[in-house]
Amino acid sequence: MRLKNSFLFIVLFFFTTSLYGSKLEYRSWPKGESFLLFLKHKNISKDIYYNLDDSDKQLCAEIVAGVRYEVLVENNITKQYLIPINHKIQIHLRKEDIGYSIDFIPIVVKEHQKSVSLKLKTTLFSDIYTKTKNKALAAQFISLFRGINFKKMKLDDKISINFNTYTRDGKTFAWPRIISASIEVGKKRYYQYLNPKDERYYDKKGVSKSNFFLKVPLKYKRISSGFTYRRWHPILKKYRAHHGIDYAAPRGRRIYASGTGKIIFKGRKGGYGKTVIIQHKHGFKTLYAHMDRYSRAKRGQHIKQGTLVGYVGSTGVSTGPHLHFGLYKGSRAINPANRVKRVIKTKLRGKQLVAFQKIVKTQDDILQKVIEENKKYDISKDIKNSCERL
Ligand SMILES: [Zn+2]
Incomplete structure (x- = not known):
């Protein structure tokens, strides 16, 4: 009897400590925070970012300000972060014996x-x-x-x-x-x-x-990389994705607004380098990345389709001059190829x-x-x- 009681006591003891010792918190991703800045603020080595391949680095730039991310704290140590990139995939940072590991895992919705x-x-x-x-x-x-x-x-x-x-x-x-x-x-x-x-x-x-028409935003030589959603790659054992179209073009080639809208972002955006984002009607957004330099159009400015927004370059994570052109509906990346034609019907x-x-x-x-x-x-x-x- 005595043994049973002390056993119960031990079980309760562990249960309560683990209950009080671990907690799940939800935080909102701050405006203007880049993934690198986040790592710095959390004292996590930037190497985990630098060791990622180019497409993963670009995805880290797609975290949307205001998104709700999850933090698991155990005994005052942050065990994991789950940061959604879109409605399918989230960044998973996990505490290891030394430092943190990073991978990309599906979101359960x-x-x-x-x-x-x-x-x-x-x-x-x-x-x-x-x-x-x-x-x-x-x-x-x-x-x-x-x-x-x-x-x-x-x-x-x-x-x-x-x-x-x-x-x-x-x-x-x-x-x-x-x-x-x-x-x-x-x-x-x-x-x-x-x-x-x-x-x-x-x-x-x-x-x-x-x-709703969107125009191809520049005169390009060729499409060097098309759009793919994240797919599990069984051999590489990782998710591969490309949330946009890469148009190969010489440095300095003019980039025009794909549609009429308002410039909601102009600045450096992680792996995307110098980037402009335009908000259009019906929740659409277009993104223009790796620019060499911007045009004079300012953030907050309403612009017409065809307005100069910048010049082709290779800033951010890029192997050569090209335009990475992204299209979003809400926070979801969609394939611009289906939209950037002048289709009425x-x-x-x-x-x-x-x-x-x-x-x-x-x-x-x-x-x-x-x-x-x-x-x-x-x-x-x-x-x-x-x-x-x-
Ligand atoms: Zn790209």
Whole structure:
């Protein structure tokens, strides 16, 4: 009996010390903090950065200010940092016997499939917001149906949205994503569906009338490196990725704004060297890296498509003069190759159209159900290592 009690005591003792000894904290990535600066502040050797290969160094430059990162402290020693780069991958810094190790690991995100339907009562934006408490969703819905005259809508006209939201550790992570949506204007019903193959929205007939054009930002010799999402490389046993297009061009070649927008960043950005970032409509951002020098356009300035932003160079981590051109929707890197053409209309054909029509059928059933039953549903599931998806 005595033995049992002392055993229980020991167990409790260890349990409580480990409970009090370790804690998980969440912090916000400070504005203007580079990864190197972060290492310096945390007294972590910069060698772990310098030993990375070029593509990993560039990824370290993609940490977004304000992002929530995780710190695990045990007995006053920081055991690990988890810093998200995008919605899929995070930097993992782990305390070793000597110093810290670095690797890149997938983020576990919970995907929530949601639907909502409502009747117009006040304005589109405030009706959607009132029902979902999601401003980004309301804004996305409106931009999805731009070109439609909302003023022709009548009271009680119906809208329905089928969308996903994402959470990490119970908190909102990344933007909501509309999968399909419909809107009634007078007696006419309009639809938009996301085609996951190219991340664009199409109407029922497979026509995309995206009025967002981006231009190739320079005259280039060749594309020296294309876009890839992070993929696990089984031989190298690491993640490989390239979040942009590299255009090889001579030093000093002029770089122009790919689209109309506002300069939100101008300065050095880790492995990207001299960099300019432009914020465009609908949550798009373009990034121009490794510049030799900038143009006169200032941070905060609104510029038109085709405005000079800088000159080709090889600053940062770069093997020769080229432009690294990145495109983002929110904080997600997307392939510029699908966007940097002057496309007004795209029509799906052949196999692509057949695959898309299947999506339309499934989505129509859901949208119809949501409207009829005025039902809300929420299916949540974990997406682990979603590298090949989205
Ligand atoms: Zn590049």
